[in-house]
Amino acid sequence: MSQADTIGQAAQVTHVPGRWERFKKSNFWYNFTKDKVAQISFVILILMAGAAFLSPVLAPTNPYDLVSIDIMDSEIPPSWAEEGEERFLLGTDNQGRDLFSTILYGTRTSLIIGFCAVMLQMFLGVCIGLSSGYFGGRFDSFMMRMADIQLSFSTMMVAIIVLAVFQASFGAELYSELAMLMLILVIGIAEWPQYARTIRASVLAEKKKEYVEAARVMGFGSGRIMFRHILPNCLSPILVISTVQIANAIISEAALSFLGLGMPVSKPSLGSLISSGFEYIFSGSWWITVIPGIVLVVLVLVINLLGDWLRDVLNPKLYKG
Amino acid sequence: MTLLCVENLRIEFPSRHGIAVSVNDVSFELARGEILGLVGESGAGKSTIGNAIINLLSAPGRIAGGSVVLDGEPIQTLQGEAMRQIRGRRIGFIFQDPMTSLNPLLTIGTQLMETVVATRGASKEEAEARALELLEAVGIPEPKLRLNQYPHQFSGGMRQRVVIAIALAGDPELIIADEPTTALDVSIQNQVLELIRKLCKERDVGCILITHDMGVIANTTDRVAVLYQGELMECGPTMDVLERPQHDYTRSLISAVPRSDVKVHRFPQVEYIEKAEELRIDVKNHWLGQKESFGEVDHGKLLEVKDVDLRFVTKRAFRERDRRYVQAIDNVSFHVKEGETFGLVGESGSGKSTTARVIAGLYRPDGGQVYFAGKEISGMSARERRPLNRQIQMIFQNPYSSLNARMTVANIIAEPIRFHQLASSEAEVRQIVNDLLDHVGLGKAMGVRYPHEFSGGQRQRISIARALATRPRFLICDEPTSALDVSVQAQILNLLKDLQEELGLTMLFISHDLPVIRQMCDRIAVMKQGAIVEINDSASLFTNPENEYTRNLIEVMPHLDHLSREGLELESVA
Known part of the structure; x- marks a missing residue:
């Protein structure tokens, strides 16, 4: 090749694709455009999340505003049923709240709890998993045994005990004010080992790679190597596990609320809505339980489907032979 | 038929x-x-x-x-x-x-x-x-x-x-x-x-x-x-x-095939492969060429390895006597003179990479000392060692795992400069990174890309640029070309030779490949099962091996005497 060719090449490479361009060329985007399930799940998730977070604007009534609720409106079936009313699209619950508005607010509560609990899990899990994988030795053994102990109590058991004790000792009044915070804390703390173990495993694999040795030869400190070099390379499993964990956290919250240990009736989440309708299901008011139930199932299902897709895309070798 | x-x-x-x-x-x-x-x-x-x-x-x-x-x-x-x-x-x-x-x-x-x-x-x-x-x-x-x-x-x-x-x-x-x-x-x-x-x-x-x-x-x-x-x-x-x-x-x-029979000055420029850009900078007047004063080295020994021992635990146990070890390096001693290229050669498992890692401070030896410029570095804490980390740098074997995949090339090279505060301003850092990229033949436009966009040879150039970014005095090359094709290997070896000449680097070159060692090194140590069996000048080791094991190694290496010698700049005919 001549000199002119070399210069030509140099001129070509000066065009550098931007972030968006690079994203559109990536495998990630390509796989997404090819996968119908992922697209549909993504659209549904965005719609549900969008509607939930815009609930103060979208909802026809404010279910938290006790003044606007009329007990005379209670147990009206959905609008398409015989006794349904135009005013209440999905009917009302036993207290006369518009079910559609309550579901929107409830979905928001569920999503916030799920998301924040997972953030807390991630924070604890990443810190513990990263340092225990990186330092190894006694610290690693100790933390992993702690994780084993934590895992040997089921999340629900821990949550029920903590929440029940809290409710009994501080009274229902204070509890209903702090319910959301307590749920986030309990679900967040109970599930950190899931993260810690996953991250520790990928740290152990990454730690052996030569770029980590190169960083050590440069004289970098442990913190810098852990957070700037190893952690960014462990992001894929964190992303995958996060989707599953958000779904799990939403289910845990719903289950706790169903048992009466979660969100109070005055600020219902999806779980407490299902629970509150459960008493009326045999008197024919099925909609109070079934409709929030369907919303919950769909929400968890699309998150799980997205998580599965993400896992396949980020880890093609492991799952596609 | x-x-x-x-x-x-x-x-x-x-x-x-x-x-x-x-x-x-x-x-x-x-x-x-x-x-x-x-x-x-x-x-x-x-x-x-x-x-x-x-x-x-x-x-x-x-x-x-x-x-x-x-x-x-x-x-x-x-x-x-x-x-x-x-x-x-x-x-x-x-x-x-x-x-x-x-x-x-x-x-x-x-x-x-x-x-x-x-x-x-x-x-x-x-x-x-x-x-x-x-x-x-x-x-x-x-x-x-x-x-x-x-x-x-x-x-x-x-x-x-x-x-x-x-x-x-x-x-x-x-x-x-x-x-x-x-x-x-x-x-x-x-x-x-x-x-x-x-x-x-x-x-x-x-x-x-x-x-x-x-x-x-x-x-x-x-x-x-x-x-x-x-x-x-x-x-x-x-x-x-x-x-x-x-x-x-x-x-x-x-x-481009490294020869075992003759030593060439430089490998001939190989055509038909990825082009490297020849945008050399004037090193003498550049930041890269300005050495800090390290102090004189007595007898020209920049690095000295004395009776170094290292064992790895193969079976952990609570009681001392139940533990099992494998001796990775056994009583290894050698020294490297200022400005020379010292070769470590041996088969897999002979402890050559482990020796390099002990020198680089990745492992702590169980016995013996490593001296660098007269100071004992094997016993230093990480903090005491930090200023010395700049002077000893390493190039790794696998170009696919030795670069952080989540950082741009410019950041990979700039990180050590920023960390050791070698430049006074961010603009200067960027200037140095660009010059380094030019100098190793990649071109400054490549700085914004990520490592996965490069071939093995180009990645190894990035590794070299990163190692040079701290202005080291001593460079450890751990099988730098064994993952590369022979024509790319020739380019990388040429680059290393040029850089050594321009910057006056001292190198420890590790390889299992005898012809490559012959082309690169002034003195050579042969390792077997964690111990050094022979240290000799490159020329005499190949023509006149003293040790039985060395003789055997040289005998079994592929003989390429009949390859065409066309286009080779011979240094000396053995």
Whole structure:
């Protein structure tokens, strides 16, 4: 090749694709455009999340505003049923709240709890998993045994005990004010080992790679190597596990609320809505339980489907032979 | 008589970016008892051809044109059962990595007998007799005993012999060996190649030997086909092609092969490969060339390694006496003079990389000291060592794992400069990074990219730039080119030589490849099982080895004396 060719090449490479361009060329985007399930799940998730977070604007009534609720409106079936009313699209619950508005607010509560609990899990899990994988030795053994102990109590058991004790000792009044915070804390703390173990495993694999040795030869400190070099390379499993964990956290919250240990009736989440309708299901008011139930199932299902897709895309070798 | 005839073979891999043609219009013939070498660099399509012959192309690859004729019968369209009749019975296959091509849960005997029964329909007793006979043929001592052992009880070379025995089990007419010795040490490589050659000649079996190694080609094959980017460059008797290469590509490929017989000053510029930009900067007046004063070094010894011992725990236990260790380095002593290149050579597991890591401070020795510029560095804490980390830098073997995939190239190179505060402003850092990229032949425009966008050779250039970013005085190169193609290797070695000259670097160069060591080093230490067996000047070590082990190593390395010497700038003729 001549000199002119070399210069030509140099001129070509000066065009550098931007972030968006690079994203559109990536495998990630390509796989997404090819996968119908992922697209549909993504659209549904965005719609549900969008509607939930815009609930103060979208909802026809404010279910938290006790003044606007009329007990005379209670147990009206959905609008398409015989006794349904135009005013209440999905009917009302036993207290006369518009079910559609309550579901929107409830979905928001569920999503916030799920998301924040997972953030807390991630924070604890990443810190513990990263340092225990990186330092190894006694610290690693100790933390992993702690994780084993934590895992040997089921999340629900821990949550029920903590929440029940809290409710009994501080009274229902204070509890209903702090319910959301307590749920986030309990679900967040109970599930950190899931993260810690996953991250520790990928740290152990990454730690052996030569770029980590190169960083050590440069004289970098442990913190810098852990957070700037190893952690960014462990992001894929964190992303995958996060989707599953958000779904799990939403289910845990719903289950706790169903048992009466979660969100109070005055600020219902999806779980407490299902629970509150459960008493009326045999008197024919099925909609109070079934409709929030369907919303919950769909929400968890699309998150799980997205998580599965993400896992396949980020880890093609492991799952596609 | 022609055994295998490949004509106008074309293999395509359709993908979302269009159809990639990996092999185009390749034709060659093979006679019984003949060994044909398929040689080329990575991506040349040599393994693809081997896989295509027995229809093992991984999806979505397909044969798009041409024919493969085995003994008069076209086999390129055979599928399923018909192909299964050919695999093993008429065409045997030897894979690259003997560590993974045997099933670890079955004994050698079971695996051999299984193949014999499947390919020849023999009874169990016949199969056992046949298995014994095969093991004997491939030179495994005490075959009766070995038959009941598992793969992990065999060494790498022995396993490859077993794989060869399995390939021979069905009495094939043709054997395809895909890089059969790449995973093996040089001394074992020779034995295995010798064995393949002997078996082919004795049994009148045709063999296609796929390799990237010119030494293997020169020593083993009768004829050779040179491939470049899926096309056949030239094909002919091995000696003719090596001595009088006709095609430009073959010529430049041969000139890039490191020689064991002569020392060249620089490798000739290899054409036909990725271009490196020649935008050199004036180092003398540049930041890179401005050394901080380190103080004088007494007797010119920049680095001294004294009686260093290191053992790894293989079995942990609470009580001291229950613990088990393996001695990785055993009483190693040597010194490196300012400005020279010191070579460490040895087979895998000889402790050469471990020694490098002790010097770089990645491992702490159990005994002995390492002195750098007169200061003991082996006992220092990480904090005390930090200023010294700048002066000792390392280039790693695997270009695919030695760069952080989540950082841009510019950030990878800038990080050590920022960390050690070697530049006064961010603008200066950027300027230095750009100059470094230019200087290692990548060009400053590459700084915004991520490592996965580069080839192995380019990544190794990035590694070099990163190592130079701290203005080191001492550079450890741990097998810097063993993952690279020979032409790229020549470029990288040239670059290292140039940089050493310009910057006055002292280098510790580690390799298992004796010819490379010969080209690069002034003095050489030979390591065996964690200990140094001989230290000598490069020239006298090669012409006049003192130690038995060294002599043996030099003997078994591929001899390339008959390669064409065209275009080489010889330094001294040995």
